[in-house]
Each structure stands twice: as C-alpha cells, then as structure tokens.
Amino acid sequence: MPVPLEGRALVDGAVVDVRIEVDGERVASVTPLGMPLSSLPEGRAESAAPGRAAPTSDVPGPLGGSPLPGSGSGVLVLPGAVDLHCHGGGGTTFLDLDADAAAAAARHHHRRGTTSLLASLVTLGAADLARGVEVLADLADDGLVDGIHLEGPWLAESRCGAHDPTLLRDPDLAEVDRLLRLGRGHIRQVTLAPERTGGIELVRHLTGAGVHAAVGHSSAAYDIVEAAVRAGADLATHLFNGMDPWHHREPGAVPALLRAARAGDVVVELIADGAHLADDTVTTVVDLVGPEQVAFVSDAMGAAGIGDGAYVLGGLPVVVTDGVARLVTQDGTAGSIAGGTSHAMDVVLRQSRGGVGLERAVQAGCVTPARVLGLADRGAIRAGARADLVLVDDTGVQRVMRAGRWLED
Numbered sequence: 001m002p003v004p005l006e007g008r009a010l011v012d013g014a015v016v017d018v019r020i021e022v023d024g025e026r027v028a029s030v031t032p033l034g035m036p037l038s039s040l041p042e043g044r045a046e047s048a049a050p051g052r053a054a055p056t057s058d059v060p061g062p063l064g065g066s067p068l069p070g071s072g073s074g075v076l077v078l079p080g081a082v083d084l085h086c087h088g089g090g091g092t093t094f095l096d097l098d099a100d101a102a103a104a105a106a107r108h109h110h111r112r113g114t115t116s117l118l119a120s121l122v123t124l125g126a127a128d129l130a131r132g133v134e135v136l137a138d139l140a141d142d143g144l145v146d147g148i149h150l151e152g153p154w155l156a157e158s159r160c161g162a163h164d165p166t167l168l169r170d171p172d173l174a175e176v177d178r179l180l181r182l183g184r185g186h187i188r189q190v191t192l193a194p195e196r197t198g199g200i201e202l203v204r205h206l207t208g209a210g211v212h213a214a215v216g217h218s219s220a221a222y223d224i225v226e227a228a229v230r231a232g233a234d235l236a237t238h239l240f241n242g243m244d245p246w247h248h249r250e251p252g253a254v255p256a257l258l259r260a261a262r263a264g265d266v267v268v269e270l271i272a273d274g275a276h277l278a279d280d281t282v283t284t285v286v287d288l289v290g291p292e293q294v295a296f297v298s299d300a301m302g303a304a305g306i307g308d309g310a311y312v313l314g315g316l317p318v319v320v321t322d323g324v325a326r327l328v329t330q331d332g333t334a335g336s337i338a339g340g341t342s343h344a345m346d347v348v349l350r351q352s353r354g355g356v357g358l359e360r361a362v363q364a365g366c367v368t369p370a371r372v373l374g375l376a377d378r379g380a381i382r383a384g385a386r387a388d389l390v391l392v393d394d395t396g397v398q399r400v401m402r403a404g405r406w407l408e409d
Contacts, residue, residue, distance in 0.1 A: 005389075006033065009077035011381050013359045020077070022387040025403040029383050075398060078362060079380050080115025080388030081344035082369035084189060085149060085238065085269055085297035087120045087313070089304030089343065094119040095314055097131050099138060106144040108305055111407045113345030113397045114298070115388035116370065116378050118188055119145040122314035123152030123163040126175060133182045140186040143403075146373060147188035150179070151237065154202060155217035156193040159242045162313050162327055162338035163217065171202040180209055187211055188373060191237040193218035194228035207232030212372065214269075217242040218253050225256035229265055235372070236261070236268040238299055239285065241276050241337065261289040267372055269297045270364070272351050273342040275324045283355035291356075291363035295372060296347045301325055301339030313338050345390055345397055 005020045009030075017033040087093050090108030092101035102119065109117055119136045121129065129150075136148045152163050154171045171192070180187055189212040194200055203213040215228055216237025225233075236257040246254040260266035268289065272282040276299070286294055298304065301313050303320045310328075311318045317328040318338045327335035342350075348365035352358040370379030377386045387404040390397055400407045 005077070007075055007077055009381055010079070010358065010362055015076065015358070018077075018381075020381070020389070022401075022404050025386055025405075026377075027381065027383055027385050027387050030381060075391050075393050077381065078113075078345075078348070078390045078392055079366045079385075080378070080390055080400070080402065081113050081296075081348055081365045082146075082373065082375065082379055083109065083114045083117040083298050083300075083344040084235075084295050084369050084372060085120050085151070085271075086114070086117045086300050086344070087122065087151075087339055088302045089298075089300045089306075091302055091306050093302045093313070094136060095121060095124070095132065097128060097135060099135050102135055102139055103142075103144055105302070106139060107407075109298075109300070109343055110402050111400055112305060112343040113348075113390040113392075113400055114343055115386075115390070115400065115402045116146045116373070116375060117344070118147045118149040118373070120149040120151050120299075123155065123160075123167045124314065125167055129153065130179065130182055133179050133187065137182065137184050137186045141184075146375065148183055148186050149189040149191070150187060151191040152217065154190075154192040154196055154199065155242075156195065156219050158219045159193070159217045159244070161217060161242045161336055162316055162318070164315055170197045171199065173198075173202070173205055176202065176205060180211070189214055189235060191216040193220060194233065195220040195224050200224075200227055200231050203228050203231040203233050207234075215253060215257060219244050220253050222251040222253075222256045225253045226260075229256070229260045234266055235295075236266055238271050238276065238297065239268040240281070241271060241299075258285070258289060261293040264293065267293050267295050267368060269295050271299045271340055272296050272347045272356075272364075273298070273340050274350060276337060276340065279351070279354050282351060286356050286360055286364065291360040292368055294364040295369040296344060296351065296361070296365040297369075298342055298344045298347060299340040300343060301341070303339075303341045304343060305341075343397075345392070349392060349396060 009018045019031045021028045088105040092105045094102045121132045139145045157165045191214045206213045213233040214235035214237045244252040308320045325338045327338045329335040348361045352361040366379040389401040391399040
C-alpha cells in the first residue's frame with residue numbers, strides 16, 4: 001500500500017501543500033491540502049505530487065541560509081532534474097571507458113538530484129570513442145542513464161575548449177553509422193561544428209536517424225548556423241561557451257541560435273553555475289527566449305561533488321581551483337574552463353534564488369530537457385509520472401527519490 005508524503009511541493013508552477021502517494025515507480029496521486037479542490041486552477045488537482053512515501057517526520061528540517069522563493073522555512077519537493085550534458089562526477093567519469101566507473105558517476109548525480117541524464121563523451125580517437133559508446137549503451141540498457149551525448153569529435157579547432165585538438169576531425173558518415181550501431185538507439189545528441197566540411201550533411205544524417213544535432217564548439221558564421229537549423233539542428237551546446245563572442249558587425253552562432261530559440265526551433269543549453277555564465281546573462285536569455293527553450297545543464301566533470309585538485313578530462317590535464325575547472329597549459333598556468341563542478345539541481349536552485357525564479361528555473365532544469373528527450377513521465381510532479389522527487393531546503397538537496405526509491409549515500 002502506498003505511503004503518503006505530505007509537504008510543500010512545486011506543482012503546475014505553484015508551490016502548494018500536497019499529499020503525494022507513490023505506487024511502485026510511479027506517482028499514484030497528488031492531492032492538494034488545506035483548500036477545497038474547486039478553488040484550484042483547472043488541472044491543478046490531478047497533477048501535483050511527490051514520490052514514494054515517507055512520513056513527514058522522515059523529511060529533513062530546514063537549516064540556515066537564504067530561503068528558496070515560495071518555500072517558507074521548510075523543505076520543498078521538486079521534480080528531479082534532467083541533465084542533457086554531463087561527463088561525470090564523484091571522482092569518476094563516463095570517459096574512463098569502464099563500466100563500473102561510469103555507473104558510479106551516474107549514481108553520484110542521481111543522489112544529488114539529477115534523476116535523468118545523458119552520459120556525455122568528449123572528443124576521443126576512433127577506437128576509444130567506439131569503446132565509450134559500447135560501455136554507455138550498456139548503462140542505458142540498465143536504466144542508469146537515459147542516453148548518450150557525443151560532444152565531438154566533429155568540432156572546430158578554434159573553439160575546442162577542453163577537447164584534444166589533435167583528435168578533432170571532419171565527419172565521416174561511415175564512422176557515424178558505426179557509432180550509431182554500437183549505441184543501439186541510445187545516442188540521443190551529437191554536438192558538432194556545422195562549418196566543418198560535411199557539417200551540414202552530418203546534421204541531416206543525424207536528424208534523419210532521430211538524433212538531436214546540437215551546434216557547439218563552433219566558429220560558424222550566422223548564415224551557416226541558420227543553414228544548420230534549417231537542416232534540422234535543434235539544440236545549442238552550452239550557448240556562449242565554446243563559441244565566438246557576439247560581435248555587432250560579425251554576428252556568429254550566438255545571435256543565430258538565440259533567434260532560432262525565440263522562434264521555437266532550438267533549445268539552448270546554459271551552464272548556469274555562476275562560473276561559465278554570469279547570472280544576469282542567464283536571466284537575460286531566459287527573458288528573451290523563454291524557459292521552454294532553455295535547458296540548464298551541468299557539463300559536470302569528475303570533480304563534481306569532490307572539490308579542488310588535479311584531474312584529467314579526455315586525456316587533458318585539468319586543475320580545479322575554488323570550484324572552477326580549467327585546463328593546465330604547457331607553462332603550467334590555468335587555461336580555458338574545462339567542464340563544470342556543479343550538479344544540475346545545484347544550477348536550478350542557484351537560478352531559483354535570482355532573476356530567473358523558482359518556476360522558470362524548474363522549467364529550464366527539469367521540464368524542458370525532459371521534453372527534448374521525449375521523457376513524457378519526467379520533469380514534473382503529477383499523477384502517473386515517474387516518482388522522481390528531490391527534497392530541498394535553503395542549503396540545497398537533502399534527499400532524493402528516483403523511480404519510487406529513496407537513494408542513500
């Protein structure tokens with residue numbers, strides 16, 4: 001018999017007191033408390049509720065700090081975050097080419113509130129890339145990840161970031177098809193630079209295979225990005241990062257992607273962690289295109305949840321200082337940013353406290369990316385949804401339920 005969880009939850013865009021019952025992996029019902037159902041906006045009564053029951057006394061209490069908007073002084077229940085772009089965390093990565101390490105990275109993010117995610121690979125040589133896809137396809141079969149994201153190797157050397165420039169290459173459709181076969185339908189997103197020879201053809205090839213083509217790590221001119229969007233590209237990999245700055249006389253990828261997002265043709269990823277982008281930049285983009293066209297991502301690497309120190313990302317040395325990961329240059333100094341050290345729910349909570357606000361932050365961190373992946377049962381608290389519930393307070397994530405099961409460290 002389902003056990004109820006009662007408390008304040010974000011349901012249909014509003015924070016309300018609810019009783020949530022979970023049956024197995026699913027939310028069985030969500031019942032608002034303290035007011036007659038007829039006083040709620042239409043549709044609110046049937047679609048509000050957290051996950052697998054635990055008595056109210058089992059919910060952690062509030063701690064010090066700045067409260068979340070609308071949460072009062074207690075715990076707030078949010079839907080699990082959905083991360084389209086994640087390379088690892090907890091000290092291991094999806095790039096380790098090891099099943100146990102990849103599983104550990106996925107479980108680390110689950111426990112931090114990212115209940116659905118794509119496992120992202122960076123640019124690798126042909127053999128290692130194939131091996132990585134095989135490992136992650138098995139993880140997807142097991143339900144630990146919700147698909148694979150190939151970030152490269154078909155990127156621009158001029159905007160390679162933390163990708164090994166010696167391994168970047170023009171697309172070879174034979175290699176692409178081999179990777180798609182090895183992925184067994186689990187490759188969901190590919191980041192590419194459309195200006196590379198064969199780049200637009202690659203967009204068409206991927207979209208024809210049901211894979212999201214994402215413009216990223218690119219120096220493409222405005223018209224090339226427009227051509228990529230017409231060919232079917234519908235995502236922008238971490239907008240602004242890995243792209244030429246927006247110049248008023250030489251518009252490039254950024255304004256082209258913003259315009260496409262405004263038109264509803266593209267969803268733009270934002271690494272809204274305060275290091276990759278200023279919070280005011282994040283708020284401005286959300287204001288311009290709407291949270292329905294924004295997906296907050298972590299771009300997390302192995303240091304997420306671990307701390308400062310020396311790491312390796314895609315074979316390149318990385319140093320994390322004060323929570324910011326940067327490449328180590330040949331002279332030993334810190335170079336470009338090399339992935340994130342936050343979790344997707346960290347990003348949602350950060351932006352909920354600022355100009356984006358709670359409702360729009362959850363839309364961008366949970367609802368929109370779930371829609372991109374076609375996960376109709378994720379990203380919101382409602383009857384029939386998978387029971388992915390995150391209990392947060394003013395200090396961050398306190399407890400996580402994934403598919404009806406409480407996760408423990």
